[in-house]
Amino acid sequence: MLVLSRRIGESVVxxxxxxxxxxxxxxxxxxxxxxxxxxxxxxxxxxxxxxxxTNKQAASPTDDIVASLRESLARRKNS
Structure with missing residues (x-):
């Protein structure tokens, strides 16, 4: 890592x-x-x-979501 001291108005390119x-x-x-x-x-x-x-959490289903999906699929099978 390059470490520099700069004053107001000074730049690094x-x-x-x-x-x-x-x-x-x-x-x-x-x-x-x-x-x-x-x-x-x-x-x-x-x-x-x-x-x-946030992306990792969204990509990892929670147990509640998995259970809800299982119930929905089971109801579809039984219909």
Whole structure:
């Protein structure tokens, strides 16, 4: 990991077409601006982790859902 110190208004360039600029510093909060082409996805890490967890939960059926599906299938067979 590259670690840099930057002041407000200073930037870091990643590759040929991504610029990360420090916009504001207030206490322990830093506002960062990212200038990147539209085809480059930029996401906050915590949102990606949350999305991944949500997707895993959605893909893993709970016991209630499985039981409900079994009941529905059993009723269809008996109809």
């Amino acid at each position: 990643v590759g040929d077409n991504i610029a990360i600029t420090i916009l504001e510093v207030r206490g322990d909060i830093v506002r960062v601006g990212i200038d990147a082409p539209r085809d480059v996805k930029v996401h906050r890490a915590e949102l990606l982790a949350e999305l991944e967890q």
